[in-house]
Amino acid sequence: MRNFIVRxxxxxxxxxxxxxxxxxxxxxxxxxxxxxxxxxxxxxxxLILSGLYMLFKDTILPTLTEKITEMFNFNGQ
Structure with a gap:
C-alpha cells in the first residue's frame, strides 16, 4: 500500500x-x-478590392464601352 501512495x-x-x-x-x-x-x-x-473597383469603374470600363461602341458602329470606310 505504501508503494502505491509513493507512486x-x-x-x-x-x-x-x-x-x-x-x-x-x-x-x-x-x-x-x-x-x-x-x-x-x-x-x-x-482596400485592394475597392481600389480595383474604382480603377475599373472610372478608367477601364468607360474606355472599353467606347471601343465596343466604335467597333459595332463600323461603316466600312
Missing part, C-alpha cells in the same frame, strides 16, 4: 511540474494573434 505522489508531482512548465511557457500562438491577422487581411483585401 501516486510522484505522479502527482510530475504532473504538477509539467503543468507549471506549460503555464510558464510563452510558446505558441494565441487566439488574439490569429484574430488580429484575420482582421488585418480582411481590411487590406477590402
Amino acid at each position: 501516486t505522489q510522484i505522479k502527482g508531482m510530475n504532473m504538477l511540474s509539467k503543468t507549471k512548465k506549460i503555464l510558464k511557457s510563452n510558446k505558441g500562438e494565441g487566439f488574439i494573434d490569429t484574430a488580429l491577422k484575420i482582421l488585418i487581411s480582411v481590411v487590406v483585401g477590402g
Whole structure:
C-alpha cells in the first residue's frame, strides 16, 4: 500500500511540474494573434478590392464601352 501512495505522489508531482512548465511557457500562438491577422487581411483585401473597383469603374470600363461602341458602329470606310 505504501508503494502505491509513493507512486501516486510522484505522479502527482510530475504532473504538477509539467503543468507549471506549460503555464510558464510563452510558446505558441494565441487566439488574439490569429484574430488580429484575420482582421488585418480582411481590411487590406477590402482596400485592394475597392481600389480595383474604382480603377475599373472610372478608367477601364468607360474606355472599353467606347471601343465596343466604335467597333459595332463600323461603316466600312
